[in-house]
Amino acid sequence: MKKFLFLTTLFFSIALLSACKKDEEKATFGTFYLQFDNIVGDQDLTIADAASSDFKYTNSLDQNFNVSLLGYYITNIKLEGPNGEVFVDPVTTGAAAADVKGIYQVLESSTTSQTIGLSNVPSGKYDKVTFTLGIPADIVQEGATGGVLDPAEGAWLWNWDAGYIGFAFEGRSPASPVAASQWNPENSVQIHIGGWKDITDNPMMVNNVKTFTLDFGTSVSVSDKLEPKAHIEMDLLEVIDGHHGSADFTSTNQVHTPAGGTEFAENLHSAFVVDHVHQ
């Protein structure tokens, strides 16, 4: 996989390089930024203390809740343009954090994690981005990996059904009847969307890794002098309250299986929207 992605990137780079050579004599590259901004409906999403009883947000069932943890893995990022421009962000894995590239853990608690800088993007116009939400089979099956996939460094690895949680939301809601325990505060809500396997003969959909394309609505230019930024909004309400299913916190408050996360995984695509792009 590593080689494939690298070769693909190389191929497109060479293709663009030769194209540019004809037109402009020399290829140039720039950086493209993706900025992720998490919201809850029309409100900004802010992290509350795990024990907080300040419930800022409300779902469609009028159940109040707050958010103490929110994040997701993004990988296999691809930019495309109206004139056939393609940039594939190389993905590599390895034991050392420095070997792990093209895999990002976006955390509401970490501002720096919310901006992904894609370097070496060939100059040109781009009008859409494609990425995978969650960690797909080919990366899981590389085995133990470092960096954002190291469980001692905060990676969300399920041990018992080994693979990574692609999207995690934790908080509290007075609607949740969960009692305090060594794992949960009282009224806990934990929705972990994971599962990456397609299991033969199993009617349950357990591969919750999603890949989707977001249009910018316009095109922006990358060059050695232009560093555009796409501002992507992720609406938590769309995930837990979307058209594929809603979380009633009285009954759906602890989701820790692939099958349990399926309806929320189906909501993910519509939760991510490119709000605007900066040239």
Added chain:
Amino acid sequence: MAPVIGATFSPFTMKKTLIISALALVSVVIGCKKDETDKGPSYEFRKPENFPEPTYTFDNNPVTEAGFKLGKKLFFDPILSVDNTVSCNNCHNQSLAFADLPLHAFSKGVMERQGIRNAPQLVNLAFMKEFFWDGGVTHLDFVPLNAIEAEFEMDEEIENVIAKLNNHAEYPALFKAAFGTDEINTPLMLHALSQFTNLMVSNNSPYDKYLRGEVVLTAQELEGLRLFEQKCQSCHSGILFTDESYRNNGIDSVFTDIGRARITSFSGDIGKFRVPSLRNVGITRPYMHNAKFATLEAVLDHYSDGIIESPSLDPSLENGIPMTAEEKAAIITFLKTLTDKDFTQDERFFKG
């Protein structure tokens, strides 16, 4: 030898003699080194000819002597557990093909906590597609995390293990020797353990030697093999003696442990468990995920007369597997030819 040869030369040729002696000595030393290497243990992973391709990602983590020995040290070290009392070796004994003692139907974790399933043997892991009785883990690297973090096994957090290793007097240098890095992290620790467990290849049982034409089996063992092929091999298939499927083999009708359904969330998988390899089965009692049977005789009696009906019962077992007492005895005799003493006595795995 070299000095003796040198001593036979006259003083006039002393210089020449010295050179010759030196050369002779060097060649003797080189010769010895070569011989020692040839006779010493190999730490290279070698696929037995008649085994399937390994599933393990050796490209990411080739086995080296330093990595294997580091993995061995970790395997025997209770530092992996919360109170430094339980090591991997506690429940995985080499003399039992890395299964637990028959006394421990369910293994003992820290503070005498009892496990929930019969600890399996560790054999031919490099070739397996999935691990554990429910197949929840699909890569060998991730296997030890379950033992480390399970409350009833080692009950330790991986962050703490890595911190303990980084602060240890010996481990940083051993990781440096094995992987060339100054910092110990989770993937390196798991890679070291995988290097150790990947070399747990069992292919020297009397049955293997029979296949290679090195030994003959007795008439009863051969009769057992013939019966095994008829009555057992549809599930315990191939050279690994498992088809790696999940089946309900009729040992219960009510499942407190739902087995494969824990991973698939599919009601049809309730009560199904992984078909285990039968290699070394003669020394890995008790049997089944819940340690229900203490002996191979009890296992075969179950298959002939004890199958319990339930919705997910494997169709091939609906009428049991008819076997006479004589046939059972022959099958058990054959199963014991799968006990690999070269493996259980392989010095590379000794604690040292």
